[in-house]
Structure formats: structure tokens, C-alpha cells
Amino acid sequence: MSQESYITQKLQKSSPLIQNAFAIAAAFGTYFCMYAFRKPFAVGTYEGLSYLGIDFKILLVLTQVAGYTMSKFLGIKIISEMKPHLRILAIIGFIGIAEIALLLFAVVPYPYNFICLFFNGLPLGMIWGLVFSFLEGRRWTEILGAGLSASFIVSSGVVKSVGRGLIQFQNIPEFWMPVATGAIFVIPLLLFVWMLSKIPEPTEQDKSLKTERAPMTGEDRMLYLKSLGFGIGCLVIFHMALTAYRDFRDNFSIELLEAIGYAGSPSNLSRSEVVIAFLVLTVIALLYQIRSNKIALQTSHGLMLLGVTLAAIPTFLLGQKMINPYLWYLLVGLGLYLAYVPIQCMYFDRLIAVFRHKGNAGFLIYIADSTGYLAAVSILLYKNFWARELSWLDFFVNCSYALFVIGLLTILSAMIFYRNIKSDTMDVKAEVAT
16 A cells, blocks of 8 residues: 555544644645745835836736736636646646746846736636635535635735845845745645645535535536526625735735834734634634535625625724724734635535535636736726825725725625525535534
């Protein structure tokens, strides 16, 4: 018996606690390391640089997000059709291409190196769907998804702290810092991807409770859109606003922290995100206790409404000088991820379980993500060309109020739609093993 088959069989015979801990560690670690190849460039300020009439940092963000957005559109087909045995090779290959693009970003002369970030973002947009495909369709998907989601909350701040530290303490130039940060995480990445490959397949009980997940055809995708199109459309519109909001906060965290007087230490980039991740992880993980898939779906709507409210009320209090600025930054982040994480890890998984169409969550996630990052590009263009007089902070405050209004309208519409639509099959209750 090979070492690989031995490890797989030992995991299959182990307790659910050990299996879930192993799966969370593998998925968290893989996606955490991916961020080391995606986000460190954003910690640079590139002060005084511009090209084509655009602030150079905005141009870099736009270019990478453009590649990431195209990746999401391609992923609607690629991820939904991906055969399970190809996922590991795809993860390694895509991240390898991203690191090569960061090397080119360092060696290609300014300002033409901005185009390299397009080819950095292009493959990385596939990673979430590939990793989540190992976790969906299980009794414990909420817990596994919460662990995975914690990675993108924590990782952005941590890898940017690493990048900031390389600039401040190792005197690494801003253009070389991203590829250097990625290189630090290569070996951990390979370890976690290997662990990911050892996660046992869903059991027959998992398939019964959550519906078996399978690659999709074009006909399968059209069936989903015809039967659930209005509800999906509402969530897509909300996710567009939410993704643009999250991406702006993520890419310009340095500028926002400077505006409120907390940008001095690199640790400020990660401290708030660790707190947010812990709180969000706890809330989302508890949702696996909800046995009815329909109730869990509606509960996720409630979390999204709570999230956009948390983004708006502290922002109002900040304007009235009734709240500590750093607490405002933390609460807004908490609200943002309380709304964002359900869509990324549990909402579409439960939607499939309720209506029991053939398919996988990757298809629906990538519809939402593709339009979401398109909105993120649009927001950045608007900020650069039509709202240049607004500070980063003032612009973000306006976005907080807009997110609240859009969220209220779209989420309530989706809740009403799903309550009235009739499923062709009985709702299956996800029994939790005791």
C-alpha cells in the first residue's frame, strides 16, 4: 500500500472531527498561500507615479482586477465542468503562472510593467472555485466553508503585512516586493495543496442530504437560470455592490488607515482582519446546526442584511464623531464579511440542496464573482475620472451607504422570491452527526 493511499484510508476511517480539521487546514492553507501571490502589490503606494492620466496604483489595481474578472467569466464554464482529477494540477499551474507574472512585473520597465498584473490576476481567479469544490456537498460544508472563508479575510492583511515588512525592514523595492512575498509562500503552498488532494470524497449520506455534485453541461446551467433566475439575479446585483466595496477596502486599506490615523505599523493591516475572521468564522460555522436547507437559506439572507447594516450604522456614527475610527474600520469589515462569506461558502451550496438540480456551487459562485469584479473595475474607474476630488475615506463612506440601500432592496426581493417558489422535491434536512 502506498503512503498516499494509506493516508487517504486513515482519514476515511477517522472521526468527523479529524476529517474536518484536516480539510479545513488544507483548504485554509491553500487559499491563504494563494493570497501571497495576489495581494502584496497593493501594500505599495507607488507615490507620485501615474500613466495614461491614471494614478499608478489605481492602474495596477484595475489591471489585476481586469484579469481576475476575466478569470471569473471563464470560470463559469471551466470550474463548473472541471473533472475532479484535474483540480490539483490546475491549482499548482495557475499559481505558478501568477508568480511568473510577478517576476515580470519586477523586471519589465515602469510604466509598461502594469500589464503584467493582468496575467497575474487571470489565473488566480480560478483558485476559489477549485478549492471550494473539495468542500461542497457535505453535511459539514458550513464549517469547512467558514474555515476556508477565514483564509481570505485573514490572508490579505497578513501577506500585506509581510510585504510591508519587506519594504520597511529589508529595503526591498516596491516593484520586487510582490514576487519576493510570493516566493516565501511557495513551499507552504505545495504542502497544503498535497493535503487538499487527500481529503476524502463526500459520503453517500452527504450526497443524500446535500445532493451529489457533478460537472455541469450547458443544458444544466440553463436549467438553473430558467427556474431560479430572479433570485439568483437579485443576489448577483447585491454581490456586485458587495464585491466592489470589499475590493476597494482591501486594495486601499493603507490609505483608509492613514486617513483615520492608524497606518504606522504593518501589524495594523492584519490585527483587525484576525478579529473579524474569528467572529465571522464562529457565526458561519454555527449554521451547520440548522437542519433544514430552506431555513438555512433564509438565515443566510438575514446575515447579509445584518452585514450591510453594520457597514452603514458605524459609518454614520463616524461622521458624527461618536465612534473610535479604528473601531469603525473593524465593524465595517465585520459587516462586510458577514454579508460576503455566506455567498462564497454556504448560500449556493444550500440552494442546490433545496432545489436538488444537477450541478455544483462553482457555477453559481462564478456567475456572482464575474459580475462582482466587473463592478469593482467600474468603481475604480469612477473614482479616478469622476470623483478625484473625494478623499479615499469620503469615497468609501459614500459606498457604505450605497451598499446598504442596494443590499436592502435586493436581499428582501430574493427572500420573498424563494419563499414563494415551489421546489419539485421535498426539502431534505441536513442531519448533523452527534
